[in-house]
Amino acid sequence: MPNLQEITEKVRTGLGDQITIYSTKGDHRLYAVVEPGKLLNCIQYLFTSLGGRLSTITAMDKGSRFELVYHITFDREGVVGSFKCAVPKFAPQIVSLTSITPAASWIEREIYDLFGIKFTGHPNLERLILSDDWPEDKHPLRKGA
Amino acid sequence: MVQATSERKSAIIPIGPYHPALKEPEYFKLYVEGEKVVGLDVRIGYIHRGVEYLAERKTLHQDVFLIERICGICSNVHTLCFCQAVEEAMGIDIPDRARYIRTIIAELERIHSHLLWAGVAAHVIGYDTLFMHFWKYREPICETLEMITGNRQHYAMNYIGGVRRDLDTEKYGERLSAKIDELKTNVGRLVEAVIEDPLIKSRMQGVGVLTAQDARKYCAVGPTVRGSGIAVDVRKNEPYAAYRDIDFNIHVFDSGDVLARTLVRLNEVIESTQIIKKALEAMPEGPIRAELEKVPIGEGIGKAEAPRGEDIHYVVLNGTNMPERVKVRAPSYVNIPAIAPAIIGSNLADAPIILMSVDPCFSCTDRVAIVNRQHSKSVHVPLEELVRNPRKVQNSLR
Numbered sequence: 001m002p003n004l005q006e007i008t009e010k011v012r013t014g015l016g017d018q019i020t021i022y023s024t025k026g027d028h029r030l031y032a033v034v035e036p037g038k039l040l041n042c043i044q045y046l047f048t049s050l051g052g053r054l055s056t057i058t059a060m061d062k063g064s065r066f067e068l069v070y071h072i073t074f075d076r077e078g079v080v081g082s083f084k085c086a087v088p089k090f091a092p093q094i095v096s097l098t099s100i101t102p103a104a105s106w107i108e109r110e111i112y113d114l115f116g117i118k119f120t121g122h123p124n125l126e127r128l129i130l131s132d133d134w135p136e137d138k139h140p141l142r143k144g145a
Numbered sequence: 146m147v148q149a150t151s152e153r154k155s156a157i158i159p160i161g162p163y164h165p166a167l168k169e170p171e172y173f174k175l176y177v178e179g180e181k182v183v184g185l186d187v188r189i190g191y192i193h194r195g196v197e198y199l200a201e202r203k204t205l206h207q208d209v210f211l212i213e214r215i216c217g218i219c220s221n222v223h224t225l226c227f228c229q230a231v232e233e234a235m236g237i238d239i240p241d242r243a244r245y246i247r248t249i250i251a252e253l254e255r256i257h258s259h260l261l262w263a264g265v266a267a268h269v270i271g272y273d274t275l276f277m278h279f280w281k282y283r284e285p286i287c288e289t290l291e292m293i294t295g296n297r298q299h300y301a302m303n304y305i306g307g308v309r310r311d312l313d314t315e316k317y318g319e320r321l322s323a324k325i326d327e328l329k330t331n332v333g334r335l336v337e338a339v340i341e342d343p344l345i346k347s348r349m350q351g352v353g354v355l356t357a358q359d360a361r362k363y364c365a366v367g368p369t370v371r372g373s374g375i376a377v378d379v380r381k382n383e384p385y386a387a388y389r390d391i392d393f394n395i396h397v398f399d400s401g402d403v404l405a406r407t408l409v410r411l412n413e414v415i416e417s418t419q420i421i422k423k424a425l426e427a428m429p430e431g432p433i434r435a436e437l438e439k440v441p442i443g444e445g446i447g448k449a450e451a452p453r454g455e456d457i458h459y460v461v462l463n464g465t466n467m468p469e470r471v472k473v474r475a476p477s478y479v480n481i482p483a484i485a486p487a488i489i490g491s492n493l494a495d496a497p498i499i500l501m502s503v504d505p506c507f508s509c510t511d512r513v514a515i516v517n518r519q520h521s522k523s524v525h526v527p528l529e530e531l532v533r534n535p536r537k538v539q540n541s542l543r
Binding site for chain 1: 189190193195197198233361362363364365377382383384389444445446448455457459461469470472474478479482
């Protein structure tokens with residue numbers, strides 16, 4: 001059964017001011033903001049110490065910036081923690097999570113494909129779902145694309 | 146993907162992945178040395194239709210119909226996730242009767258999907274009679290779904306706020322119950338035959354082992370990990386629809402091989418028949434849809450246990466009737482990369498069943514490319530040919 005309080009406590013204790021929890025919903029949703037520089041450490045902690053699992057990463061075009069949302073599922077507590085990270089549009093890149101889990105490989109390639117965000121440290125950052133002859137500079141999920 | 150350590154140049158003749166003979170396009174590239182598989186590469190995107198792009202440009206109600214068409218086999222679970230995500234973002238509590246109807250349709254879908262898979266898996270190990278039997282017993286379930294919802298696939302039952310159509314228990318309850326009982330008896334007999342069959346054991350036991358450690362590392366989900374001893378199921382971890390109120394078991398096996406994943410699915414079919422009967426008995430009266438109010442600015446996540454594992458949808462609303470962003474992550478997205486640790490080190494002849502054992506959502510497809518690293522030769526074959534005549538394929542690589 002979902003136990004939001006337990007996870008929220010553990011996240012607060014373990015990550016302290018590296019993240020800012022801004023919202024919780026019901027007994028199973030946690031929303032927080034994390035700085036790009038602290039992302040890798042935070043995710044590593046969530047994985048190793050709290051048994052988190054990467055469900056997926058959502059990328060969004062917010063106009064002035066990109067927002068990456070890392071959805072981490074805590075199976076035992078039945079909670080999904082969504083950790084948001086802002087990426088500037090003029091230099092869209094962030095650290096890759098492939099050093100923590102191979103599950104990040106495909107989703108980061110997909111985001112690179114559809115948004116043009118680069119993931120530093122990714123072993124083979126190439127197209128995933130668009131065709132090989134798709135124009136390099138067109139990223140369909142950007143607003144106004 | 147997991148690459149072979151050194152790759153010499155080899156000529157690949159392009160005859161796939163699109164071809165009139167194929168059911169679904171997809172591309173598995175197997176690196177072999179002799180008879181052993183030493184590397185796996187998977188290319189996807191051949192069936193990319195831009196659903197997320199389209200979803201931002203249609204209304205929320207239109208999106209329910211769009212999302213249903215992501216998959217033909219597990220169409221219901223996608224609309225279930227999407228509706229749950231929107232309902233969470235809008236702060237809607239759906240009526241109890243709708244929760245139970247959603248549960249019944251979801252479990253019927255699980256049964257038909259697992260039986261479809263079981264038939265395909267039987268075919269892939271060369272046991273066509275068993276394939277025919279599984280699909281024969283799957284047919285009444287499709288007929289049942291047509292009786293209740295009007296369609297064999299794409300049931301259009303889920304709707305934002307509840308369900309679109311009521312389940313007339315007076316009219317259909319007894320017939321549904323009878324069909325479920327019949328299925329339980331028939332499939333139960335088949336399952337016994339599967340467990341005791343030495344032929345099936347030799348093709349599945351100890352084959353394609355995915356360790357619990359690898360399953361966790363690759364963040365895999367569903368029967369793929371429940372066959373490796375990991376007891377994770379969205380219906381138990383984060384109950385949705387009516388699962389909080391219904392008593393049921395999840396099935397976990399430890400050996401991590403193809404047989405374990407098979408047994409998980411077959412046992413789930415039997416378990417689903419029980420869940421449906423309990424849901425029918427406990428179905429409350431009342432409305433089937435909640436009133437919808439103005440769309441707020443907000444976000445919501447919908448999760449459900451699809452037949453293949455955890456399905457997750459994330460929806461962002463911007464106050465208009467069109468969503469700001471819809472993100473869909475189907476279970477096969479994390480399960481297909483997880484095949485790599487299971488398949489590396491196995492024989493080429495076992496490759497098809499290992500590929501199928503995670504129930505990739507492009508089921509009985511497609512194109513397989515096999516690269517012989519030692520002789521720098523490669524060949525493109527339909528998966529069917531690898532199933533029927535692995536020796537011939539092997540020889541063509543010498």
